[in-house]
Amino acid sequence: MKTSKISGQFRRPLAAAVLALGLGVGLSACTDNAVNNLTPADSNVLITNYDRQIDFSQYKTFSLPDSVIVESNNGYSQSSQPVEQQIVAQVAQELTNRGYTRVAAGKSADLGVAVTRVNNRYTGVTTNPYAGYGNYWGYGYGYGYSAYYPSYYQYYQVTDRYWRVELVDLKNRVITTPTTDPNAPQNQLRVIYQAELRGNGIFDTASINKLITDAFAQSTYLKATR
Amino acid sequence: MNKSIIMAALLGLATLSGRAQDLPERGTTPAPNPTPRTDPNRDAYGRPRLNAYNLMRESTYSRYVTFNTSLRYGVGLPMGSSRNYISTISPANALLTMEWQFPQNFSLGLQTGYQYNQQRLPRQLTTFTSGETISAVQTRTLTMTPVMASAAYYFSDPAAPIRPYVQVAGGGAFMNYTNYYGTLADTDKKFAGAIAPAIGVKVFGKREKGLGGEIQAQYQNVFYKYNEINGAQNLLLSAGLTYRWY
Structure with a gap:
């Protein structure tokens, strides 16, 4: 009898606690932290696309420099760090496995291969709309007090870093003369294949080879023979 | 003098209260009260206070x-x-x-x-x-x-x-x-x-x-x-x- 009385006494707080716990669990679940627990390997995204009008068996050779292009916002440079040499070697290996032949630097080839390390960085400023102005226009402003930057200014920086592998059609390129407009679309080199490798850990030497292998594995149309 | 006035007043009060008590009993024989007045579950007439009709009628939930x-x-x-x-x-x-x-x-x-x-x-x-x-x-x-x-x-x-x-x-x-x-x-x-x-x-x-x-x-x-x-x-x-x- 006595125990049932106690349990009755505690029933209501217990129910409230269970409810609060349930709500707590529920509210901590949200879109913003949905991918916080992704492993680096699971975070990797391989995006491939190609020109549907192209028959890739018409190409037999490819030209691939030993360095990669570093694209930093609108600036371009070349780099040949160990990890970059590794990705170039792996791309060459995959293309060779598909039946294409790499030509020496400077020799003409059917395909131009560009490996780019994209390193874009964007900086912006935002204001916190919920920060109160408080005494922003309070007494004393303009009477010899120095201005200060309110704390509700927030700076954000977005870094977008990924690998890009492109195949360019050199075989069917337009023969340029001094009078051709190099910027006209029909006179530009045509990108017929592109792969973007994104995610965490993509600049680690341990993960490079698998990324490239997987990207080519989902691009079955890349082969020198039908 | 003062004492006699107070005594008269007390006598008058006693009479009044006695008359007031007598009034309800006049004419009808009082029914014996089955339960004491202090029972909270009964009203003055001995009817149970708790019944569905009273609650329905009295509940604020049912009126507003x-x-x-x-x-x-x-x-x-x-x-x-x-x-x-x-x-x-x-x-x-x-x-x-x-x-x-x-x-x-x-x-x-x-x-x-x-x-x-x-x-x-x-x-x-x-x-x-x-x-x-x-x-x-x-x-x-x-x-x-x-x-x-x-x-x-x-x-x-x-x-x-x-x-x-x-x-x-x-x-x-x-x-x-x-x-x-x-x-x-x-x-x-x-x-x-x-x-x-x-x-x-x-x-x-x-x-x-x-x-x-x-x-x-x-x-x-x-x-x-x-x-x-x-x-x-x-x-x-x-x-x-x-x-x-x-």
Whole structure:
């Protein structure tokens, strides 16, 4: 009898606690932290696309420099760090496995291969709309007090870093003369294949080879023979 | 002199009070009172104070518009085309309702909440209409914030200890569809119309008791279309606390 009385006494707080716990669990679940627990390997995204009008068996050779292009916002440079040499070697290996032949630097080839390390960085400023102005226009402003930057200014920086592998059609390129407009679309080199490798850990030497292998594995149309 | 006046006054009072006591007994023989006057369960006429008629007649819940609020936790079962996007049960749902109870069986209310569901798919290839083939681990999320008005019919009076009901809610829901490919997000945020019939029961244990429990099954139909979802249907089973007052 006595125990049932106690349990009755505690029933209501217990129910409230269970409810609060349930709500707590529920509210901590949200879109913003949905991918916080992704492993680096699971975070990797391989995006491939190609020109549907192209028959890739018409190409037999490819030209691939030993360095990669570093694209930093609108600036371009070349780099040949160990990890970059590794990705170039792996791309060459995959293309060779598909039946294409790499030509020496400077020799003409059917395909131009560009490996780019994209390193874009964007900086912006935002204001916190919920920060109160408080005494922003309070007494004393303009009477010899120095201005200060309110704390509700927030700076954000977005870094977008990924690998890009492109195949360019050199075989069917337009023969340029001094009078051709190099910027006209029909006179530009045509990108017929592109792969973007994104995610965490993509600049680690341990993960490079698998990324490239997987990207080519989902691009079955890349082969020198039908 | 003074003493004689006081004595006369006391005598007069005694007489008056004696007459007052005698008055009810005049003419009729008093029925013997079966229970002492101090019994709180009986009224002056010996009738039991507690009976259904008196409570019905006297309850404020039955005479005025009264209030009811409830806070519930729920699990959501995706139905229909929602299952094309996320097929797992959602364990993260909270609901808040406010109702205006009319003296009879009807109520009008407002409801809102927070409903979240998530499912992770193993790495797979997806080809988009734009031509890209994407290999990624997908983390599919859907957040729903309903904002609806409701009308309910209760099968018992507003002060009853157990109150089963049928309800229909209509309004809309803020939808946040975010499908992560790795860490890249495909996001669509929209306010879509919604309609949601429900059945439920409120259990207070005693008549007129304020705090009680409530369980409800609500079939939510949100007119939302995006990618895999062609009308988001969801069966929400919820349980929680309810409170009525005036």
